[in-house]
Amino acid sequence: MDKDEKGLSAGHLTMMALGTVIGGSFFVGSSVGIRAAGPSIVISYILGGILVYLILLALSEMTVANPDSGSFRTFTAQSYGPGSGFIVGWVYWTGMVLAMSSEATAVSILISKWIPNISIPFLGSVIIICVTMLNLLGADKLSKLESSLAAVKLLAIISFIIIAILLIAGLFFKTSPIGAGALANEPFMPGGIKGIAGSMLIVMFTYAGFEIIGLAASEADNPRETVPKAIKYTVLSLVGLYIISIVLIFPLISTQSISQDVSPIVAALNNQGIGWASIAINLVMITAIISTMLAAMFGIGRMMRSLADEGLAPVFLKDKKDVPYRGILFSGFSMMLGLGIGIFLPKIYIFLVSSGGFALLFTYAVIMATHIKFRKKNGCPPDGKCQMFGYPYTSWIALISIVIIIFSMPFIPGQVSGLIAGIAMVILYFLIYIIMKYTRKNQLN
Helix, strand or coil: CCHHHHCECHHHHHHHHHHHHCCHHHHHHHHHHHHHHHHHHHHHHHHHHHHHHHHHHHHHHHHHHCCCCCCHHHHHHHHHCHHHHHHHHHHHHHHHHHHHHHHHHHHHHHHHCCCCCCCHHHHHHHHHHHHHHHHCCCHHHHHHHHHHHHHHHHHHHHHHHHHHHHHHHCCCCCCCCCCCHHHHHCCCCCCHHHHHHHHHHHHHHHHCCCCHHHHHHHHECCHHHHHHHHHHHHHHHHHHHHHHHHHHHHHHCCHHHCCCCCCHHHHHHHHCCCCCHHHHHHHHHHHHHHHHHHHHHHHHHHHHHHHHHCCCCCHHHCCCCCCCHHHHHHHHHHHHHHHHHHHHCHHHHHHHHCHHHHHHHHHHHHHHHHHHHHHHHHCCCCCCCCCCCCCCHHHHHHHHHHHHHHCCHHHCCCCHHHHHHHHHHHHHHHHHHHHHHHHHHHHHC
């Protein structure tokens, strides 16, 4: 198939990125950040948005120069050697597999509220199989499905924004104006700087998944123009919708009334007597999680093909077709194993799944470190067109910020295990690569 026939547009890439990013971490996980920082979490979302933009600009410059299916893994290998590419590729793949198997469990639990007698392991397995099979249809068909699912999530967020504005203004079915509401008696920074710093980890998790743009670039139509446009659309959509939504939550409900187990959007609307909100948001969350799984499978399937093509994965995973069937099927099988671990060994599974967040942050740190070396060696690619403003200072600021966020994980309840598991995962893949290299050297001799 020709490149022209693949033709993923900037819109397709944007919707795929939004499909990956907007998931349960925003609809539910953001409540943890709100509890930690109060209204000042808006600062965290702005800083997180700037950081995401810098990471995407770095990824875009490298992708435009080389739209390889391995994306950041390939760029890392070119800058720091094949060992570093092996480690970041496998750490990212493993983290995403574990995270998505946990998402399959989460969506199964949500569905079981309406179908109480259904087996969660069975339902989770069916969801993983469906996500895997849909990915085998190819980039074009998947991008259309992903666009539809992403549109549902965007519609839900926009609907909340409209309802919240009407409630605040007193225009929602002739209700009394709320005005500043609960925000009037809320301290802006209840946790101080520490609260903002602690919430940054949660905020970065709500933004996580945007790197799919780089992994999908090899199947884009004219990546030099498409990728930068997709990045601009993604950042503007995400940051804008996230910040507006968070700002509008505070007049509707006090920070202390937000539970970590309930979506802050649901809590805010329920607090205003709109009881059907929880049902509607639960339906949206099911859509959001399945959408995230579809886009994540798209990315890790191509990551596995990239690893196999360079002899950094088992030979049976090599696949020269446009759709990386073997990489997708292997990833789906691995998610099923992850689901099984979660069911039979829940304590170990929590420890493993929490490393998924580390894997993403580790990947973003590697992207920035690679970009610094890439620009030093190649200048502004292609044809002298720079995207990263303020280089090298902005690249270094982004890298240092990510490292600080990683090592702030112990300050968030439940994230110590993620840091430990993540570091252990990096060491494990480093040792595997050393053994592989030593074995190959002996075979050649």
